[in-house]
Amino acid sequence: MTIASNSPPIRRRGDGLLAAVFIAPAMLGFLVFLLWPTLRGIYLSFTRFNLLTPAEWVGLDNYVRMVNDPIFWDSLTVTVEYVVLNIGVQTVAALAIAVLLQRLTQSAMLRGVVLTPYLMSNVVAGLVWLWILDTQLGIGNEIISALGVDRIPFLADETWAIPTIALINVWRHVGYTALLLFAGLQAIPNDVYEAAKVDGASEWRMFWRVTMPLLRPVLAVVLIMTVIGSFQVFDTVAVTTAGGPANATNVLQFYIYGSAFGRFQFGYASAMSVALLVVLSAITVLQYRLTRAGQSDLG
Amino acid sequence: MATLTTPAAPAAPSTSQPTVRPTKRRFSFGRATAWTVLVLIILVTLLPFYWILRTALSTNAGLNADPANPLPVDLTTTGFERALGLQSAEEAIAQGGAGGGLDFWRYLLNSVIVATLITGCQIFFSAMAAYAFARLRWRGRDKVFGLFLAGLMVPTIFTLLPNFVLIKQLHLVDSLLGIALPSLFMTPFAVFFLRQFFMNIPHEVEEAALLDGAGKVRIFFRVILPMASTPILTLAVLTYITSWNDYFWPLMVSYSDGSRVLTVALAIFRAQTPATGVDWSGLTAATLIAALPMLVLFACSARRIVSSIGFTGIK
Numbered sequence: 253m254t255i256a257s258n259s260p261p262i263r264r265r266g267d268g269l270l271a272a273v274f275i276a277p278a279m280l281g282f283l284v285f286l287l288w289p290t291l292r293g294i295y296l297s298f299t300r301f302n303l304l305t306p307a308e309w310v311g312l313d314n315y316v317r318m319v320n321d322p323i324f325w326d327s328l329t330v331t332v333e334y335v336v337l338n339i340g341v342q343t344v345a346a347l348a349i350a351v352l353l354q355r356l357t358q359s360a361m362l363r364g365v366v367l368t369p370y371l372m373s374n375v376v377a378g379l380v381w382l383w384i385l386d387t388q389l390g391i392g393n394e395i396i397s398a399l400g401v402d403r404i405p406f407l408a409d410e411t412w413a414i415p416t417i418a419l420i421n422v423w424r425h426v427g428y429t430a431l432l433l434f435a436g437l438q439a440i441p442n443d444v445y446e447a448a449k450v451d452g453a454s455e456w457r458m459f460w461r462v463t464m465p466l467l468r469p470v471l472a473v474v475l476i477m478t479v480i481g482s483f484q485v486f487d488t489v490a491v492t493t494a495g496g497p498a499n500a501t502n503v504l505q506f507y508i509y510g511s512a513f514g515r516f517q518f519g520y521a522s523a524m525s526v527a528l529l530v531v532l533s534a535i536t537v538l539q540y541r542l543t544r545a546g547q548s549d550l551g
Numbered sequence: 552m553a554t555l556t557t558p559a560a561p562a563a564p565s566t567s568q569p570t571v572r573p574t575k576r577r578f579s580f581g582r583a584t585a586w587t588v589l590v591l592i593i594l595v596t597l598l599p600f601y602w603i604l605r606t607a608l609s610t611n612a613g614l615n616a617d618p619a620n621p622l623p624v625d626l627t628t629t630g631f632e633r634a635l636g637l638q639s640a641e642e643a644i645a646q647g648g649a650g651g652g653l654d655f656w657r658y659l660l661n662s663v664i665v666a667t668l669i670t671g672c673q674i675f676f677s678a679m680a681a682y683a684f685a686r687l688r689w690r691g692r693d694k695v696f697g698l699f700l701a702g703l704m705v706p707t708i709f710t711l712l713p714n715f716v717l718i719k720q721l722h723l724v725d726s727l728l729g730i731a732l733p734s735l736f737m738t739p740f741a742v743f744f745l746r747q748f749f750m751n752i753p754h755e756v757e758e759a760a761l762l763d764g765a766g767k768v769r770i771f772f773r774v775i776l777p778m779a780s781t782p783i784l785t786l787a788v789l790t791y792i793t794s795w796n797d798y799f800w801p802l803m804v805s806y807s808d809g810s811r812v813l814t815v816a817l818a819i820f821r822a823q824t825p826a827t828g829v830d831w832s833g834l835t836a837a838t839l840i841a842a843l844p845m846l847v848l849f850a851c852s853a854r855r856i857v858s859s860i861g862f863t864g865i866k
Contacts, residue, residue, distance in 0.1 A: 270767055271689040278680035278699075281736020286702050289713035296713065303719070345592075352589045356582070364853040365593055367860075368600070371845040373796030375814045376838050379821060380599050383606065383831055391602060394619040427596065431860045455581060484708045487798040491818050505708060505799075512712055513803065522712055529709050536704075 296522035303518055314523035324524060326499060327507040330414060334503060335482045337418035343475065345426050350433035351459060363434065366427040374487035377424040378417075382407060382492050385416065407492050410500040417488050417501060429478060436470030437463065472543035476536055483532055504528055607631065607836035611647030614831055630836035634820075648830045653823075655840050657808060658816040661727060662795055663844075665812055668731045669794040674787050677737045678779075681745035682771050686757065696746075702739035708799070715803050725806045734794060741786060748782045749775055785856040792845055813841040 297314055299307035318324050349366060353359075369377060385392045385406040393403045406416040440463065448458045464471075486505040489495060495502040495510070504524065512521035605623050606614065613624030629646055632638050636654035638646075683689070684696050714733050715724075723729030752775060760770050776783065798814040805811050811819075820837050821829070 266689050267687040267767060268689045271683040271687040271692070274679040274683040274687065274771075275695070277676040278737035278742060279695075281676065281733075282699060282702060282739075284717075285714060285733040285736065286705065286710060286739075289710040289717065290705050292713040292716070293709055296716075303716070348588070349592060352585055352592075356585055356589060360854070360857050362589075362593070363857050364849070366596060367849070367853075367857070368846070369596060371792055371849050372842050373798060373814050373817075375796075375798050375817050376842050379817065379834060379838050380603055382821075383835060384599060384602060386829075386831075389614060389618040389831070391619060398619070423595070423599075428860075431857075435860065480706060484706060486708075487814075490798070490802075491821055508712075509799075518712065518716070525709055525712060529706065532706060533704070 293522050293525055296519055297526045298523075299519045301518040301522075302516040304516075307519065310519065314520045317520060318523050318527065323499065323502070323507065327502050327504050330500070330502060331483060331485070331504045334414050334418050334485060335479065337415055338421055338482050338485075339475070339479055341419065342422045342426050342429060342478065343471075345422060346429035346433055346474075347471075349426065349430035350437055351463065353430070353434055354437045355455065363431060366430055368427070369424045370428040372424060374421070374424060375491050377420055378488040378491040381416075381420045381423070408497055410497055413493055413497065413501045417485070417492060420492070421482075421485065421488055425478070425481075429474060432474050433467065433470065436467050436474075439470075440466045468543065469548045472539070475543065476539050479535060479539065480532055483528065603835045603838055606831055607839055609832055611827075611830060611832045615828075627832075630832035631840070633830070633833040634837035634840055643833075644825065646832075647825065647827050648833050653816055653820055653837075654808070655813070655816065655837055658811050658813045659840065659844075661809075661811060662813045662841075664727055665731050665801075666791050666794040668727075669734045670787055670791045672731075672735045673737060673741060673790060674783060676735075677741035678745050678776065678783065679771070680737060680742050681749055682775055684742070685746045685749035686775070687767065699737075699739050699742055703743065711800055711803065714800075718804060724804055725810050726804075727810050729804045730801050730810060730812065733800070741790070744786060745779065745782065748779045752778050781855060781859055784852065785859045788848065788852050788856050789860075791848065795845055817841055 296307060298309060298311060300310045300313070301307035353363060353366070372380070384390050385404075387393055387403050387405045387408065392406070397403050404412060406412050444462055444466070445458060448462055453461065484505055485503050486509065489501050489503055489506050490509075493501045495506050505528075508521045508524050508528075511517045511524070605621070607630045608623035608626055608628070610625040610627050610629065613620075617624045629638070633643050633646065633648045634653070634655045636656070638648070680699075684692060684699075710733070718724055718729045718732065721729075721732075723732065756774055756778070757770055760774050765773070796814065797812075798818070801810075801812045801815050802818070805815055817834075817837055820834055824830075
């Protein structure tokens with residue numbers, strides 16, 4: 253949007269005072285609850301702080317400790333494993349749902365139905381699946397054992413726990429992601445599909461040759477957003493496995509929470525938060541570059 | 552998002568009206584497969600809800616005896632009574648509950664207060680700021696807006712620990728205001744999102760009102776807000792859902808009944824596992840109590856918001 257050059261000659265002097273009033277509440281919120289905590293979080297990462305006595309400057313101690321902390325690295329690995337599974341499955345599923353919804357039916361009701369799990373909290377989604385996948389009584393395991401296969405302790409087993417949590421969160425978020433992609437698909441003009449059809453292209457071919465290239469910028473932005481969200485996983489782990497069994501689901505955010513509120517090491521927890529912030533920023537920049545998210549091939 | 556002004560593909564036949572069904576649809580293998588997949592996806596989406604309802608209406612003894620029954624076992628509402636604190640501790644324990652005395656009416660009320668407070672204030676204050684960025688002329692506007700945009704880069708989770716320290720210093724730990732306060736004034740996303748919509752409102756509308764002698768404040772309330780009602784409603788519903796479902800932050804701030812919201816209460820209910828095993832009947836009943844208000848809210852607003860969700864997400 254350009255600056256309104258065609259605005260009427262009245263009130264040429266600007267609206268400084270009024271603008272100050274209009275922006276004051278948001279500015280207060282921005283400074284006190286966003287900018288200040290960000291700076292303070294970085295500061296706390298260089299201190300020893302237990303919440304009760306004043307923070308004490310310790311330089312790089314927390315970072316040195318972090319680099320030498322096997323649990324931190326383990327936790328980072330578990331988190332990355334979770335993100336890869338979660339984002340991989342979710343993106344493919346969301347894309348499939350979006351394309352099916354767009355090419356088969358334009359029903360707004362179905363789009364609403366697909367969104368319903370998103371209305372639940374992560375806590376509710378976690379509990380729902382904790383029950384369904386319960387080893388002894390869950391219907392999931394009842395079906396598995398009826399098929400003659402051994403019951404699977406989905407959330408109590410070291411190898412199964414992370415994939416299970418990743419899929420529970422796919423269940424909750426895939427509908428929302430699908431709707432974002434659906435909106436992107438709606439922006440692709442119908443003529444392109446008509447033209448491809450005249451040329452005798454199949455739906456499958458149209459998906460790879462028309463839909464995917466034209467959806468790329470939207471897909472890229474959605475991917476960046478969901479990856480950032482995925483790295484912050486906490487709720488589902490907290491209610492289903494509490495980090496176990498044997499730290500198998502001790503995702504970074506859970507370890508940070510435990511360090512701060514379980515062991516009152518706010519300084520160390522802040523240092524790990526800063527590390528997560530750095531990782532996320534790096535991934536975002538990298539993704540943005542790789543996917544050329546800022547450019548569109550449409551027109 | 553950019554408006555659609557794409558050059559028409561040269562090979563495209565000039566269909567005078569873009570018909571939804573270009574060719575008569577015959578049965579095809581591909582379409583049948585696609586529908587099957589879609590139906591399966593919808594089943595996976597919806598069946599867990601049925602299963603929770605079925606469990607909530609069963610007794611714990613019945614669930615143990617007949618775990619695979621597709622219908623409620625010993626149809627009963629005792630699970631809901633336990634979740635709502637209507638049972639005595641002895642009754643609850645006898646039926647496989649923890650007897651911990653959780654009162655979900657209270658948590659329901661707390662959740663309503665927090666989510667309403669956050670949604671109302673955050674949207675209103677963000678709209679005011681968005682108006683100042685979109686429609687008022689003042690020095691430094693673009694620089695300040697750039698600062699807000701940079702705020703979009705900080706993941707919420709990063710600010711939680713320092714914000715907790717701040718809320719503690721303000722002596723607001725374990726209060727509903729403490730839970731709501733950090734989200735009360737703005738989110739960079741809400742400001743950015745509303746600014747986009749306000750900028751797309753034609754200047755002529757505003758100028759007409761100005762010539763009629765209306766002030767900028769009046770224009771904001773009488774012209775801008777009504778014209779952006781659909782995006783505002785969409786943002787409001789999504790904000791309500793997000794704050795209703797938030798768990799991590801209330802978990803940090805709230806310690807006792809007075810400030811406990813539903814998500815935190817649910818996790819506590821889950822943690823109070825009695826010696827006899829998890830009280831699944833009571834837990835699923837509590838889960839439904841926590842989820843139902845959002846289902847109703849969405850059912851009432853879905854018609855207006857479902858089509859505008861794309862714009863919400865793609866900034």
